[in-house]
Amino acid sequence: MKLKNTIITYSLFTIVIYLFAKMYELFGHGVTSLWMSNAYLYVLGLGVFVFILLKMSIPEIVQQRGYRPFYQIYNSGVAILINGMLLRGILEIAGGSSAYISWFLFVGWGLIGIGVVLFLKMLISKVMLTSGITESGVKIENRHSDTHMEGKTC
């Protein structure tokens, strides 16, 4: 997906989640939950800001090999994390709890972490290729980094 579309999608989700939290708390008889009321900030930070940063700094990253796994795993992590936060908010407002909620948070942060690792790996690979160094440390002259790109549309 184009970075621009990703940013728009995350922005829409930020608004939807903010409105959902406000509406839900409206019917909560004065009970609020930080997990629910702050969930939109996580979408804003982990989604909108991260991808704006990518678009501004390295927009060609979408063509890099390894971008797809990063994209899918990272976004899955954000989605599961936000889902867990909203569920925890619902339960807190109702006055309940569930042992399963921590799994959502654990898996969500775990996938985000894996996504970040994949991104860094991709970034390092890109830097090395740009400077003409192979993974084994051998410097290759006149080799273009495009050989490691999949040619996806940006």
Add this chain to the structure above:
Amino acid sequence: MKKSHNVIGKRVSWVATLVIVMAFSSAFTLLDAFVIPKAYVVVAQAQTENPTLALDEVEIAGNASLAGSNSVEPEEGETLANADLVGSIKAKLDEIAAEDTIGLDAWNTSAEVETTPADTSVGEVQTEVIITDHSYVDENISISVETIEENGVVFYVADIQLSDVSYLRTAFANNTFGRNITQTTSEMAEANGAIFAINGDYYGFRDTGLIIRNGVLYRDVPENSLSDQSLTIDGEGNFEIVDNSQASGKSLVEEGVLQSFSFGPTLVEDGQVVATVDKTVSQGDNPRTAIGQISPLHYLFIVVDGRTDTSDGMTLQELAQVFVDRGAEVAYNLDGGGSSAMWLNGTLLNNPTNGRRAGERNISDIIYIGY
């Protein structure tokens, strides 16, 4: 073109898979939290057969002697030590006898049939039970409920005087400790032969919170989702606020704690309002249930109607002030909202509602007065 279709197909299948997995896991989590009943311990077994319980989630250590002592009547000496109290109850009994009374036939209480400690230890006091639509008095228990309408709020103040802490008891829905096992306050009160009952802390809606009931430790997991303090009632009937971070269920039971409640927040401590703004417990005007202690074996149980045209409900601070105004030294907030219910002599006194539907909510537990 073909490659583009392939890419879109992969993306759609990834999104679809993620959505399906999240939908199922979320549905299961919500069903587990709100609907699926899980029985951990049947109370009769806990108190008689196996005082040391082992559950899947928590370590349960019942105290055999305490569990046993809780199920028997108080010793003669203990009751005689309350001679003054019995005298005051007798005076209250005479006072109420002068008022309008309902015949004993109207209320088939177990107190009439069972042999009570008063029969053996306070022989000079005749066994007499006087019941009105707002009170119950016998030689061991005095309950007087006042219905107050003030500033658009209707609330019910039960002034309770006991001769022994053994009459202050708790019960689980279906006599089973577990999650999502529920009955109404009325059903539990009737099932346990209660004279008076209010809703408890709805422990079964959470996985955490110290739970000691009738001297048996059922859950020793500190509360982490509501307030950070629990209320305990010891063997003398005294209320004490304990910090969840420092509370060990095992040691509390060994010290003689008979009951614990995990909801909160604490409303009154040392006769002063201490209720604070706690965002995990509803602020604003709401239906409330809370219990407080004035002096040894002298309690206030208060239920506030709310979310109706006739009663807005109370804030926690307002409720705390009601306790202080009536002389409470300690008071603790219990589950409120649609759970708030007060039951006396077979009748539900208040008007429970969750704001959308009137009627009693099914809950996990009650606090009751009875034999």
